[in-house]
Amino acid sequence: MYFDSLHYIMFVPAVLAAYQLMPSRWRWAVLLSASIAFYAALRMPLLVVAWTLVVLTSYWLGRRISDESNGIRRRTYLWAGVAAQVVILGSIKYLRVILRLIVPRFEIPTAGMDWFSTLGISYYTLQAVSYLADVYLGTAKPERHFGRFALYLGFFPKLLQGPIERAGDLLPQLRSLGSFNYTNVRSGVLLFCWGLFKKVAVANRLAPFVTAVYYDPHGYSGLSLIAATYMYALQILADFSGYTDMALGVARMFNIRLTENFKSPYFATSIADFWRRWHISFSRWILDYIFKPLQIEWRNARKVGVVGALMVTFLFSGLWHDVALTFMAWGLLHGVYLASSVLLKPWREAVYRKIGLANHPGRRAFQGIVTFHLVAFAWIFFRARSIADGWYTATHLFVGAATRISYATSVRGGVMGAILNGGSARDFAMLGAAMAVWFLGSTFRKTVRLQEQPIWFRWSMYYALILALVYLNAYDDVGFVYFQF
Amino acid sequence: MIKPDLKRVILQELKLDDWQMEAETLAAEIPGWDSLSHASIILAVEKAFGVRFSNVEVLKLNNLGDLQRLLDSKLQ
Numbered sequence: 369m370y371f372d373s374l375h376y377i378m379f380v381p382a383v384l385a386a387y388q389l390m391p392s393r394w395r396w397a398v399l400l401s402a403s404i405a406f407y408a409a410l411r412m413p414l415l416v417v418a419w420t421l422v423v424l425t426s427y428w429l430g431r432r433i434s435d436e437s438n439g440i441r442r443r444t445y446l447w448a449g450v451a452a453q454v455v456i457l458g459s460i461k462y463l464r465v466i467l468r469l470i471v472p473r474f475e476i477p478t479a480g481m482d483w484f485s486t487l488g489i490s491y492y493t494l495q496a497v498s499y500l501a502d503v504y505l506g507t508a509k510p511e512r513h514f515g516r517f518a519l520y521l522g523f524f525p526k527l528l529q530g531p532i533e534r535a536g537d538l539l540p541q542l543r544s545l546g547s548f549n550y551t552n553v554r555s556g557v558l559l560f561c562w563g564l565f566k567k568v569a570v571a572n573r574l575a576p577f578v579t580a581v582y583y584d585p586h587g588y589s590g591l592s593l594i595a596a597t598y599m600y601a602l603q604i605l606a607d608f609s610g611y612t613d614m615a616l617g618v619a620r621m622f623n624i625r626l627t628e629n630f631k632s633p634y635f636a637t638s639i640a641d642f643w644r645r646w647h648i649s650f651s652r653w654i655l656d657y658i659f660k661p662l663q664i665e666w667r668n669a670r671k672v673g674v675v676g677a678l679m680v681t682f683l684f685s686g687l688w689h690d691v692a693l694t695f696m697a698w699g700l701l702h703g704v705y706l707a708s709s710v711l712l713k714p715w716r717e718a719v720y721r722k723i724g725l726a727n728h729p730g731r732r733a734f735q736g737i738v739t740f741h742l743v744a745f746a747w748i749f750f751r752a753r754s755i756a757d758g759w760y761t762a763t764h765l766f767v768g769a770a771t772r773i774s775y776a777t778s779v780r781g782g783v784m785g786a787i788l789n790g791g792s793a794r795d796f797a798m799l800g801a802a803m804a805v806w807f808l809g810s811t812f813r814k815t816v817r818l819q820e821q822p823i824w825f826r827w828s829m830y831y832a833l834i835l836a837l838v839y840l841n842a843y844d845d846v847g848f849v850y851f852q853f
Numbered sequence: 854m855i856k857p858d859l860k861r862v863i864l865q866e867l868k869l870d871d872w873q874m875e876a877e878t879l880a881a882e883i884p885g886w887d888s889l890s891h892a893s894i895i896l897a898v899e900k901a902f903g904v905r906f907s908n909v910e911v912l913k914l915n916n917l918g919d920l921q922r923l924l925d926s927k928l929q
Contacts, residue, residue, distance in 0.1 A: 505913055640889065655888055664911045667892035674889060710889055 369409045370528075371614045372567055372843065379406070380618055387622060388548045395545040396516050399622065403524040412485040418460050419492065423518045425452040426496035427511070430503045434510040442504060449500040453493040460489050462691075490688060490853050491530040492521050494653055499535045501657055508535035516542050523624070525615040529608075529850045531627045531649035538626070546623045555819065556620035561833050562809065563613025567848070569802040569840040571607035573795065574599045582751050585761045593761050600751050601744045605633065606806065607849045608647070632810075634743070637735040639705040642743055654681050674710055679703040689853045693755035701746040802840045809833075855917050859898065859924060866890075866897040876918030902928060 369375040383402040390398050407416055429449040436442050459466065464484055499520075502508035511517040520538055581588050581596035588596070612629040619626045627649050636642035643651045659681040666673030679700070686699020720726040745762065752758030818826055854876040864872065867885040880886045886894060895911055898904075898920070904927040914920050 505909070507913075640887070659888065660891070660912060661908060663888075663892045664895065664908050667896045670893060670896070674892065706889075 369406060370848070371611065372564060375409075380621065384548070384553070384621055387545075392545060392547070396513075396519050396542060399523065399545070400515055400519045403519065403522040403527060406524040407488070407522065407527060410482075410485070410487065411480065412482045412487060414460060414463070414483055415485060415487060415489060418456050418489055419522060421456050422453060422489075422493055422496050423521050425449060425456075426499055426521070427514060427517045430500055430510040430517075431512065433500065433503050446500055446504045450497055453496050457489055457493040461486050486853075487851055488528045491532055492527070494650075494688075495521060495530075495532045498532065498653055498657060502535050508539070511535070511539055523619070525618040526626055529611050529615070529848060531612065531615070531629045532653050533627060533649070538624075541624050549623055551819070552623050553621045556617045558617070558818070558830065558833070559620060560614050560617030561837060562813075563610040563615075563617060565802075565809075565833060565837050565840075566606040566610030566613065566806060568843050569836065570799075570806050571603050571610060571849075572842040573799040573802050573840075574603035574606065576795070577799075578603055578751070582753065582757070582761075585752075585757055585764070590765050590767045593765050597744055597748055597751075597761070597765075601634070601740075601747050602803070604747065604750075604849055605630070611848050611850065632814075634740050635736055636739050636743075637732050638739055639702065639709060639742060642739055643702075643706075650685075654685055658684055671711060675707040678706045678710070682706070689750075694749050694752050694758050697749040697755060697758060698746050701749065705742055705746075798840060798842075802836075805836045805840065855921055858901075859921055862898050862901045863894060866894050874917055876916065876921065878917045879915075880917075898924065904928065 369379060379402075383398065386402075387395055387398045404416070407419065426449055429445050429452075433442050433445045433449075436445065499508065503510045511520060516539070519542055520533070520535070523533075523538075526533060578596050578600045581592055582600070585593055609630040616626050616628075629648050629650075631645040631648065633642055633645040636645050643655075659677050662677035662680055663674055666676055669676070682699040682703035683696065684699070685702070686695040686697070689695045689698075717726070720731070725731055748761050749755075749758040752761060812829075818829060821829075855874045855878075860874050863874070863883070863886075864870070867883065867890070869884065872883055874883070880891065895906065899906060902924060904924065906923060906927070910923055914923065
């Protein structure tokens with residue numbers, strides 16, 4: 369029952385009704401049951417087991433860390449908790465690999481269930497680690513109510529792809545679950561529909577063009593590689609921010625505020641700025657729990673220490689997505705970007721001052737364009753099917769013709785070829801329309817406070833969104849990009 | 854609450870002429886103090902006063918007041 373399915377759209381109001389009918393002290397139970405049912409409905413039994421283990425270990429160790437006064441024992445509990453999450457995460461993620469090591473010619477009867485899915489696990493294990501670390505540092509109080517704690521880790525809107533919530537942000541909200549609030553339900557539904565639009569109309573329409581080229585980059589000209597890369601940059605943003613809006617929208621219907629995950633990331637003026645705007649809950653996690661401790665540990669090494677901490681952090685980021693050379697390359701690229709920025713900062717400032725453009729209004733626009741291109745370039749490796757393909761794409765962006773000469777490839781080689789392979793000219797036009805709506809809608813959201821507008825205006829906007837959803841959607845059963853992590 | 858000698862070390866490290874610093878001031882409010890420069894500021898404070906903070910102590914700092922209190926506790 370993924371977010372863009374009919375089942376989900378029926379599931380949520382049912383939960384909302386049950387939630388409202390319950391007395392407020394049992395509302396957590398409604399949400400928790402709904403969340404467990406949601407996870408179980410995916411028919412991925414090992415995930416439910418893994419989630420339960422994550423909840424049990426982190427609940428128990430959180431209390432131990434807090435109740436214990438001996439510093440060494442507290443640290444031991446913390447590291448035991450971290451180790452437990454790593455083991456659970458690794459077991460699920462590498463289950464096939466592990467089983468093949470034990471039983472070489474391993475095949476399993478599926479019985480209609482998916483035994484190897486990893487949906488959600490990478491997110492709530494990180495959240496559990498964050499909880500344990502915050503309890504250890506005293507930043508958060510441990511949650512003693514088991515049901516509420518389980519809900520904190522399993523709340524269905526954020527279960528599959530985050531945001532990764534901090535104890536200090538989510539737990540207090542779960543302690544006071546308020547009644548049906550019309551304003552929140554209304555804005556929650558709107559936010560959900562907007563996210564749905566981004567996913568089914570924008571991301572799903574960009575996907576075929578990107579897939580056509582990235583499936584076999586050798587058959588495409590440099591211009592097509594560039595076009596497909598730009599399109600992927602937009603696809604992944606629409607997909608993931610669309611999911612996030614759907615998650616936040618549904619949570620809002622229950623008066624719960626989840627963290628913002630995206631803040632116009634492609635308007636960033638530096639890579640450091642980009643990471644304050646992209647997948648914010650994740651980048652804050654790696655900042656607080658990997659970068660900061662390492663940076664402080666290595667502070668005597670000054671800039672070298674900072675660079676080291678950055679490289680480890682972004683290598684982790686790449687590997688968290690998947691243990692593959694492509695993601696490692698992507699992570700390391702961002703590490704290098706940030707390390708260069710740290711090392712070159714004094715020179716960069718001096719250069720800008722020397723050429724007199726330090727305070728030029730165009731500077732920010734220039735930095736924005738450069739940053740976007742650095743990010744887009746790194747996305748090549750994120751999307752590439754193999755490191756060889758990624759390297760090929762990256763090194764052939766400005767190489768004109770296709771390498772193989774034949775009628776078939778000469779048609780495929782150009783941007784027109786990419787269009788014809790990915791879809792028809794009509795598809796391309798629909799995509800254009802969806803992109804226009806996305807752009808207008810995003811600008812609109814930032815500049816107009818819809819709730820304050822007169823009723824006819826608000827309802828025109830609602831209808832416009834519904835129409836856009838109905839006419840521009842390209843629904844498929846493929847799932848979200850970030851599901852695979 | 855923030856003593857002049859601590860303030861001077863921070864201003865010097867961030868190459869600022871002056872900045873308002875109270876106990877509740879957050880690092881993010883001071884220009885140039887971000888996650889990338891954080892460790893170097895801590896190091897500068899340690900070197901200026903001849904103290905050493907533990908990693909956990911540094912991670913627990915929330916605002917300048919915490920830093921001042923931590924520093925004072927090491928100097929006693």
